[in-house]
Amino acid sequence: MGTALIVGASRGIGHELVRQYLAEGWRVIATARKKEDCDMLAEMGAEPHKLDVTNVEAVAGLGWKLDGEHLDVAILNAGVYGPKSEGFPMQSDFDAVMHTNVLAAMRLLPIIAPMVCLARGKLAVMSSRMGSLSSRTHPNGTLYRASKAALNSVLIDTALTFGARGATCVALHPGWVRTDMGGSGADLSVEESARGIRKTLASLPPSDQAVYRDYDGTPIPW
Ligand code: NAP
Numbered sequence: 001m002g003t004a005l006i007v008g009a010s011r012g013i014g015h016e017l018v019r020q021y022l023a024e025g026w027r028v029i030a031t032a033r034k035k036e037d038c039d040m041l042a043e044m045g046a047e048p049h050k051l052d053v054t055n056v057e058a059v060a061g062l063g064w065k066l067d068g069e070h071l072d073v074a075i076l077n078a079g080v081y082g083p084k085s086e087g088f089p090m091q092s093d094f095d096a097v098m099h100t101n102v103l104a105a106m107r108l109l110p111i112i113a114p115m116v117c118l119a120r121g122k123l124a125v126m127s128s129r130m131g132s133l134s135s136r137t138h139p140n141g142t143l144y145r146a147s148k149a150a151l152n153s154v155l156i157d158t159a160l161t162f163g164a165r166g167a168t169c170v171a172l173h174p175g176w177v178r179t180d181m182g183g184s185g186a187d188l189s190v191e192e193s194a195r196g197i198r199k200t201l202a203s204l205p206p207s208d209q210a211v212y213r214d215y216d217g218t219p220i221p222w
Helices: 012-023 035-044 056-066 091-119 142-162 190-203
Strands: 003-007 027-032 047-050 073-076 122-126 168-173 211-214
Touching: 003 012, 003 091, 012 027, 012 035, 012 073, 012 190, 027 035, 035 047, 047 056, 056 091, 073 091, 073 190, 091 122, 091 142, 122 142, 122 190, 142 168, 168 190
Parallel strands: 003 027, 003 073, 027 047, 073 122, 122 168, 168 211
Antiparallel strands: none
């Protein structure tokens, strides 16, 4: 068993990934932005770090605290959907979604990737099928789609730098999952999604180039 880092583990898919990796005997480093969620993660058996991914000092601090770690799996899971209503975008909504889903990845991936290279591991971002540019069928969720397409772009660039050094870079679609974000009518439980994600990451061969996968391993076109 290896070491996994889950960024954004207070609830939803990230929390379930922590639970399943721990149950399988992995060492799990997990982040959350509230102290009570860090306490909960510690009680589960994970090594918690307090991190709001939009806080640049906290991001730099995480890099300092984890320096030298060998990460077999690192999953940047924290994300927000933004406003459900369509229409004229407010600057505050744009900033919140882009800072959480894109800017945070631009800062965190270069910090985490060298630790994944040391283990020749998997560096994953929790993207979405909604970020695919070439398989769009609905115009809904424009801001969220733009953020996940930009996240995919950041991951592809990360692979250009760190892929040849040993980090296999993966954009994941977790499925449509019953969480606060996915809603109660979604297709999958968090257990099913996390199980599929873990299996997909475990079975992916090493790759210099970024890949885009559904939770069950099916390739998704960029
Ligand atoms: P969720 O239940 O809403 O949980 C979101 C997680 O992100 C929470 O742990 C939240 O922490 C964390 N987070 C948000 N902003 C953060 C910040 N600034 N700093 C640190 N953590 C932050 O969502 P989910 O359904 O589990 O989604 C997880 C990921 O999968 C997201 O990236 C989402 O876009 C993606 N995804 C989900 C679905 C779906 O159907 N559910 C489909 C496609 C993609 P707090 O508790 O502190 O808010």
